[in-house]
Amino acid sequence: MSTPLLLDVRDLHVTYPSGGGVPAVRGVSFQLERGETLGVAGESGCGKSTLAGALLRLLPPGTEVSGEVLLDGENVLTMREDRLRAVRWTELAVVFQGALHTLNPVKRVGWQIEEAITTHERGIPRSELRGRVAELLETVGIPGRRAVDYPHQLSGGQRQRVLIALALACSPHLLIADEPTTALDVMVQAQVLRLLEDLQRDLGLAVVFITHDLSTLAAVCRRLLVMYAGRVVEDGPSDEVFGSPKHPYTAALAAAFPIIGDARFRMAPSGLPGDPPDPRHLPSGCTFHPRCSVARPECASRAVELWPAGEGRRAACVQVLDEVPT
């Protein structure tokens, strides 16, 4: 018998209760194997952070979530409270965006890491606990003595590393890194990413990276999902998705992050016109058609789905139907 997939998300829908229901995620499905890396890309408001919250049921009360989130074959969405608490952080941990407010400002960072450990393991001697916290901090390149510091005494990059150490505290199998590098300067971003890559390789972790920065994802992840207006619009091996996008939205995202030194990006600043659609009033047909540079008349009415678009690739654009003979 094959072991179940580490993560199997099936037809996930998330609707926020405000203003008569805001559909933030509309039917997202994807799978993740052990040790695999997956990137989720999209503009702010496309539902990618909501997706992260839904995986551990961390969304505000009143939010409607349907579909299935199978973690090691167990559905997180229907789990009992005590089982859910046990799964949180031991199976799946989240590296939150560490800008400023993710760590409790009035608790020492070491204490905040200890808390994660003691929540799941009882009766650990104090000295051992201290040792483990120091070890975790050393793993992410922070001297163990900084455990007694408060978050405001650390730099932005250090705080982000603390969040990573915190996420590793209970040796989870899966990390969700939700915009782990925003609000950090470019040098520090690169360090944090390299750290996550190393950890992923050394510990055999599966990692889901969530960010709007497609070029980062292409460098770090094996597979890529591109989300637009709460749906996956393209899915495939990351270098192929980034290198030769099948969906015009992916193409626009890729062009927004030029490769330094690549002649193709020279003198050709490109961006995507318009704003992401309001989830309450989504455009008809393909939700991307009002901003699409290659839209056809049929796009305003024709429903799109993820069609096969070559080896291991799928895209939700009518263009791919032209290429692939059916």
Added chain:
Amino acid sequence: MSPRYVSGKVLGSLGTLAFVIVFNFFLFRVVEGNPVATLFRGRNLTDAQRAAMRHQFGLDGSKLDQFWHYLVQLAHLNLGRSYETNATVLSEIGAAAWPTIWLVGISTLLSTVIGVAIGIVAAWRRGSVRDHALTSFTMTTYAMPDFWLGMLLLIVFSVLLGWFPIGGISDPTSNTTGIALLADQAYHMVLPCLTLTVAYLGEYAIVMRSSLLDTMREDYLTLARAKGLRDVLVRRRHAVPNALLPVVTLIAINFGFVLSGAIAVESIFSWPGLGHATYAAIRAPDLPMLQGLFLVFSASVIFFNLLADLAYAYLDPRVRTS
């Protein structure tokens, strides 16, 4: 907490106190009129007697001389003598301080504990029936004037039902001592204490509720839940302590004000404290006594503000270590 922070705050407080002392002196010289004439109205005094009186009250000489005299006496903790009782103002205030400290201390303790608890329950289940009920209740008590509430309680529980004494701190007809006296005083304290507790708990509940609601939006609570903490622990370890910070400041500042602000309630219940003494001094008018009381009230507000600053710095590492 750096010594620099502490010394800065202490110096600031002393500066404020110095300003209050100056202001207090000239305020009473502006409103004063002629106390000797007021006190001995209708009696025949010789000029010599009049001058002796003026000298005794320190009212001779120029305003500047008087001010210097006042400062020297203040340095010796001499606040003058009461026009009414001829006892020293310091001893009068000292005698009236304890009943007030007990009354205000106990009612502050009760109103903060109850108010904060109400605020927590209301905020944690925001929008629930319980939240609406509690918030309506606290809004009502917050809007209620304390003297009005005091009179209402007095009418219902003392006059109509006869459960509690009408006023005073102990039964004047008995001469019990020890535990029995203490019990009698506690019995007399019930209604004024209840009045102050109910009058102030609303503010604490409202502030705690909104502070906690702000805290509940913080990302570190999501992190705490993601770590697998029980709801109770998320609340007890992360939400409530952080939400309490602004409330602690409010409590300390309020305490300084309540010492002086119990004037109406003490007067209604004839509670022989500082508020009652103030009321009596205004009616007399007993200017040295009032001047002394004003000084004590201002000093207590300044002192508890200082305490609030230091407490905040102690509780919040962001202030403490920077």
